[in-house]
Amino acid sequence: MTEINETYKEKISFNKxxxxxxxxxxxxxxxxxxxxxxxxxxxxxxxEIAAENNKNEEISVQPLRGIIFDRNGEILVNNIPTFDLITKPFFIDNPDDFLLKLSSFLEIDEEDKKVFLSEFEKAKTLNKELTLKQSISDEDKAKFLVRSHMFENAYVGKRYLRNYLYPKIFSHSIGYVGKPNEDELDEIYEKRSLNKKINFTYTNQLIIGKTGLEFTYEDILTGEFGNNLREVDARGRTLNEKISSEPKVGNNLYTSLDLNSHKAAHKAFNNRKGAVVAIDIKDGSIVTLFSSPTFPTNQLANGILQKDFDELLLSEEKPFFNRALKGRYPPASSIKPAIAMYGIEEGLIDWDFSIFDEGFFTLPEDGRIYRDWKEGGHGNTNLFKAITQSSNTYFFDLAYRSDINKLNKHLSSLGFGGKACIDCFEEDKVFVPEPSWKMNKHNFGWFKGDTVNMGVGQGYLVSTPIQLAKYAYIMANKGKFSDLSLKKDLVKSEKSIEFNKFSNDDWFKLHESMVNVIEGNTGTARRLRERKNYIVAAKTGTAELVSGDNREQYSETRLDDSLRDHALIIAFGPMPNPRYAVSVVVENGESGGSVAGPVAISVLNSLIQE
Amino acid sequence: MRYLDFKKFSIYYDPYLIISITLLSILGLFFLYSASDGNASVLIKQSIFVFFGIILMIVLSQPDPQIYYSYSGFFLLISIILVFIAIFFGPEINGANRWISFGFVTLQPSELCKIFLPIFIASYLYGVKLPINLKNTLLTIFLIFIVFLIVSSQPDLGTAIVILLSGLYVLFLAGLSWTFIGSALAIFVISLPFLWNNFLEPFQRQRIATLFNPDLDPFGSAWNITQSKIAIGSGGIFGKGFGEGTQSHLNFLPETETDFIFAVIAEEFGLVGLTILIGLYFFIFVRCFYLSINARDRFCRLVIGGLSLVFISTLFINIGMVIGLLPVVGMPLPLISQGGSSLISFYIAFGIIISMASHKKLVPR
Structure with a gap:
């Protein structure tokens, strides 16, 4: 009985x-x-909306990039169509089989295959397209198209390539385009308020300006992105693609650059290191901006082998370095007209003042000797002779009597130590050496001798070719100037340098002395006279990299290429009403007159005798 | 009468369970076909499992419950040995050793533990007087934890949790004292922070955290839940239709054939489809409830009750996870998700339930 009771109790407990x-x-x-x-x-x-947004894809369509012209309407950069083989990984079950099937009639690089396989899974999951092979040949295109019925998961898509018509001439001025990196991409998304979910019709298509004018005028050249809305069904097939906004083609860029002068510069440099900058005196626009050696822009924009790129990057010639905007060179004797202007303005000299040049200047403080380039000196020397024959002694003496702070102010007003160009890419404004700068940098006070060295453009004073060109332009235009620029017809205000004592007559005499540098029988660049049929004003310079105390030492340094002096010239013409100003630096070229001079004349010839 | 008498031998069966389970299995194949993007090989493999599973269920219905009572310890031992074989000799897949490979098929032996652990406990507690004393309680709990720890070391938290529950259900139904339940709960709550910090993997903590705050990690572990909710919600009343679920087919939804198949069904068949599906499950529960209340003895009562609750728990954990109310843990939708091990284990469970429901004790006239 107890057992039944127990069972009953258990059953009730279980049920409960x-x-x-x-x-x-x-x-x-x-x-x-x-x-x-x-x-x-x-x-x-x-x-429901969330699911729709998931499956429907917004596709941004990049507009065609604007064309870049030179100042005469010659096309420098345009776009040419190319064809890519594009895949739809969503519809590819086995990527290896897919590649095998394609490889039976198309040649596909191992590198392309590797990229395809590594991106495949991600693209498949997100139902995005993936480019397998860029810029396929017409033959490959035909081979694929006849078999396209076998490939629902791939198609041939059209894309535009940036085409540089003169890829080795405008490398530094125009620059090149390229694929944006992650940061740049984020910036584009933000700036153009694009949806991050977008897919640029297919990968690799988005390009942006990386350097030069392509970078500076990115906004003008790019245009407006269009938008397509792609609706897909549950099997990932496109139901329809609606255009919600059309892309707007980028604006063309008209530059002040002159094609012929660049061709002349390229030829004259013949791959030596250096730079030339030429300016149209009418409005301060840059007609020539050339740095040598150059690099191939088409390859950089549209695909370069890593090996070739590394070779360029590591080259001792430093082809990527824009010497015209960033090269730091002592102006050497080309600074002398500027020092002369200062001397006249401050009343330290006039055109009649003369010294006896015995071949060196002695610093009264410590008896240190500053040598002229000509042994024995130039004898009795006034300013006209000092400029024409480039007397160092005369300018050592003048600089010695100058106030360094006032001199610096004067050099700054001529553009030294300041940005010369308003739309150049990464210009180096360098600096004018102040006593305080020397104290900070070298922990040493300013010596009188430092000012003396500046009188011949040596010592701490450095400048870039574009600054030298601006300086030549200001002198050619008698103190009136505008900021330099590369875009044609840019509205700029005209500025001028204020003088009290330096008069129009002084300008005339200064021009005359500079004309005599070439035209006079004793001028330092007289050998250039035969190369042209108009009159040019100039000042040569030879920037010493190593100063030797005696002739033997100097001869020794000449044996090492990279220690040889830089050759410089600034020039403007045709005189008496100059239209162009030009500066040339040839690295390790030694003699301003005979090495830099011919380059300057070639460029001026191409501009003046067109 | 629960058996057909063919003079020589009898077949034991329960028509309600067999029909509803077969119906659910066939429906499952239909759903799986869509969830696997119309993959025929997945469907054929699953169909073979369903076919032999149902036969296995009927075969297991035939022995007298006395057999299961006598051999319960043996069955549990075999299951645990198989789990150890999987841990030490099985293939490693995604860092886990849960499977034994038989060449043409890989099976997960831990699924068997959730059947044979409750049966063994039921047999152990069969003769124990009410209320169950402390010694028996602790021995039982000790056993449950041993099996739990073995399985979770594979690692397989989902199955381990179900095994833990399966044992506790039987212990509870057998008459675990309320005093013990009360104090155990109190200790559990107090030690919760300790357990959180020491026993959960960082990714498991993350999953629980995102459950309460999905914005915490919209593209990480919450991504699955967000996409799952979108799939279910966008199904609406009638769904998008067979094979038309964009969430399911465009790869927004993860694990569509297995853990998230409920979301696929919800997207394609809507609330109507879900109600029919849930209705079928509900019918099975009600039938199991009836059978356990009317079972012939305490052992059968405990086994039917325990196994049916394992089935219910699996279902609730899966659905709870897919609709975003429980943290993400690997758990199949019973009788529907792809995977032979889960399927076979439930056929075994129902085979045993039917055996216990259809064999009546012969009362001497």
Whole structure:
């Protein structure tokens, strides 16, 4: 009996507990059902939109980039169509089989295959297109098209390549385009308020300006992005693609650059290191901006082998370095007209003042000797002779008597130590050496001798070719100037240098003395006379990299190419009404007159005798 | 009468369970076909499992429950040995050793533990007087934890949790004292922070954290839940239709054939489809409830009750996870998700349930 009682008690307990658990699950079940009801009925529209947004894809369509012209309307950069083989990984079950099938009639690089396989899974998951092979040949295109019925998961797509018509001539001035990196891409998304979910029709298409004018005028050249809305069904097939906004083609860029002068510069430099900058005196626009050696822009924009790129990057010639905007060179004797202007303005000299040049200047403080380039000196020397024959002694003496702070102010007003160009890419403004700069940098006070060295453009004073060109332009235009620029017809205000004593007559005499540098029988660049049929004013310079105390030492340094002096010239013409100003630096070229001079004349010839 | 008498031998069966389970299995194949993007090989493999699984269920219905009572310890031992074989000799997949490979098929032996652990406990507690004393309680709990720890070391937290529950259900139904339940719960709550810090992997903590705040990690572990909710919600009342679920087919939804198949069904068949599906499950629960209340003895009562609750728990954990109310843990939708091990284990469970429901004790006239 107790056993039956026990069984009965157990059964009742079991039933109660089972009911308890079932009721607990029942309550949970109601809660779950309520949640499902909430999702599917109460918030249906919200989730429906979310699902639609998931599957529909916004595709940004990049507009065609603007064309770049030279100042005469010659096309320098345009776009040419190319064809890529594009795949749709969503419809590819096995990428290896797919590649095998394609390889049976198309040659595909191992590198391309590797990239394809590594990106495949991601593209498949996101249902994005993936470029397998860029710029396929017409033959490959035809081979694929006849078999296209076998490939629902691939197609041939058209794309535009940036085409540099003169890839080795405008490398530094125009620059090149390229694929944006992650940071640049984020910036584009933000600036153009593009949806991050977008897919640029296919990968690799988006290009942006990386350097030069392509970078500076990126906004003008790019245009407006278009938008396509792609609707897909549950199998990933495109149902339709609606254009929600058309892309707007980028604006063309008209530059002040002159094609012929660049060709002349390229030829004259013949891959030697250096730079030439030429300026149209009418409005301060840059007609020539050339740095040598150059690099091939088409390859950089449209694909370069890593090996070739590394070779360029590591080359001792430093082809990527824009010497015209960033090369730091002592102006050497080409600074002398500027020192002369200062001397006249400050009343330290006039055109009649003369010294006896015995071949050196002695610093009164410590008896240190500063040598002229000509042994024995130039004898009795006035300013005209000092400029024409480039007497160092005369300018050592003048600089010695100058106030360094006032002199610096004067050099700054001529553009030294300041940015010369308003739309150049990464210009180095360098500096004018102040006594305080020397104290900070070298922890040494300013010596009188430092000022003396500046009188011949040596010592701490450095400048870039574009600054030298601006300086030549200001002198050619008698103190009036505008900021330099590369875009044609840019509205700029005209500025001028204020003088008290330096008069129009002084300008005339200064020009005359500089004309005599070439035209006079004793001028330092007289050998240039035969190379042209108009009159040019100039000042040569030879920037010493190593100063030797005596002739033997000097001869030794000449044996090492990289220690040889830089050859410089600034020039403007045709005189008496100059139209162009030019500066040339030839690294390790030694003699301003005979090495830099011919380059300057070639460029001027191409501009003046067109 | 629960058996057909063919003079020589009898077949034991329960028509309600067999019909509803077969119906659910066939429906499952239909859903799986869509969830696997119409993959025929997945469907054929699963169909073979369903076919032999149902036969296995009927075969297991035939022995008298006495057999299961006598051999319960043996079955549990075999299951645990198989788990150890999987840990030490099985193939490593995604860093886990849960499987034993038989060449043409790989099976997960831990699924068997959730059947044979509750049966063994039921047999152990069969003769124990009410209320169960402390010694028996602790011995049982000790056993449950041993099996739990073995399985979670594979690692397989989902199955381990179900095994833990399966044992506790039987212990509870057998008459675990309320005093013990109360104090155990109190200790559990107090030690919760300790457990959180020491027993959960960082990714598991992350999953729980994102459950309460999905914005915490919209592209990480919450991504799956967000996409799952979008799939369910966008299904609406009638769904998008068979094979038309964009969330399911465009790879927004993860694990569509296995853990998230419920979301696929919700997207393609809507609330109507879900209600029919849930209705079928509900029918099975009600039938199991009836059978356990009317079972012939305490052992059968405990086994039917315990196994049916394992089935219910699996279902609730899966759905709870897919609709975003429970943290993400690997758990199949019973009888529907792709995967032979889960399927076979439930056929075994129902085979045993039917055996216990259809064999009546012969009362001497």
């Amino acid at each position: 507990r089972l009911i308890f658990l079932y009721v607990a699950f029942g309550i949970l079940g109601v809660a779950f059902y309520y949640q499902i009801f909430n999702l599917q009925i109460s918030n249906y529209s919200e989730y």
